[in-house]
Amino acid sequence: MNPVFSNNTDFLPQFKAIGQSLKRRFFRKPNVSDAVDQYEALYQELQREEQKEFAAICCLEAAKCQETLQNPIPQANLLVKAAKLYLQARNSYKDFENEDYSFCDLENERGSASHGYSQIAVQSLDQAAKIFKTHKYFGMSLVIIMQTGQVLYEEHDYGEALKHFKSALDIAKMNFTLADQLVVLEQVLKCKVRLTDYESVSKTVGDILIILNQHRDEVPDDMWHFYVQRFEIMRVCLILILGVNSVDLVKFIWPEGLSKSEDGDQERKEVLIHLKSLVLAVQNGSVKEIKAVENNLSHTLTEMHQDLFTSLIQMQM
Structure with a gap:
């Protein structure tokens, strides 16, 4: 389904119903756990229908519930899922931009959505990386920071990308081998080259x-x-x-x-x-x-x- 013309009429009632059930009742663990299951079920359904942006929203809501339940690692995993879905949605918009259309308003809408998806993806990945690092999952934290740096690099934000790759290099120096450090160092250097x-x-x-x-x-x-x-x-x-x-x-x-x-x-x-x-x-x-x-x-x-x-x-x- 083309992302610009995605129909959200089927998605919104189900999504709102889950949120309303949380508001009507006290935030008890079983209640929030049910919401996690419901958000994840809706996410899977939306992913099958290629509605990436709506699936990502469900993952973010499920991540908030996991935070309430004090389940940091499942929360981080859901944040990463959401980020990947937003990036897939961004790529779909970018592919559509390559088509020969002359509708100026639509062009602006697509460009804005594409950049917005990248921003949300970066925020989600940053949050996930912090969680993994706090709980000493240094390998996961390193990989996610590298992914975030690459997203920023692809958006031509070389300064921010450099900050992320430097952060990844600090983790690599403290926890990994020289061979691993070389892989990260190359990413630091490619940003500095772009910045001349x-x-x-x-x-x-x-x-x-x-x-x-x-x-x-x-x-x-x-x-x-x-x-x-x-x-x-x-x-x-x-x-x-x-x-x-x-x-x-x-x-x-x-x-x-x-x-x-x-x-x-x-x-x-x-x-x-x-x-x-x-x-x-x-x-x-x-x-x-x-x-x-x-x-x-x-x-x-x-x-x-x-x-x-x-x-x-x-x-x-």
Whole structure:
């Protein structure tokens, strides 16, 4: 069913009836428990009918009841369900926006609803993450904060997304392995890149490369090579973006010599050769050569790297 034209006439009477039953009687535990069951039954029915936004409302009401019953974990789980439903509803609206319609009022309504769904989803996820963290479910809290950060990132709210990813990184540092921290750290960095905070990104990348070399035994070998290569590409791009006063830029970037830096597997050697080509391309101010390097490294590059290459290209124009 198309979300813009969803019919709520069947939903509202049932929804209001559950709320009225709670108001007419004292808030006794059995009464509230019944309401939870009724809200969840209605949520399942609405979900089957693809009425995501109404199903989400039922989950939020059920979560309030679980809070009254002092059941924090079921409450948090319902908040997460509600958030996911709101995000699904948002995506449905966004898909509909891609259709070729010329009704201005309808366009505004859809855009407003889409943003509103994202806001409610973020609020619900934030509340759930706090509950899980309070009750020492650190894994759940970490995952939910990461999800919230991604929602904000997709909404182009990079500052708020960064706050969430930093919060997730704090949890990861206190409770999880270096390998887990690297996954979160990449999300922090991608926000900083979007915010063009290149100096901060450069410092963090330099620090993490040192840490990776000092704690190589704490990360699986394949993952170690994977992240060292990713961060090395970033390091070179950032040096080129920030600029340095050096006659021999290649020697500045690889002070021990490029040939020594090429020790390792064949893929690492090839990446380092492409990075040397990138340095020369930037020195020559050649957009064509920079794009060629980007194309040669395309199988290795993330969204973050692509943003950095875009900045390098723009600097030459």
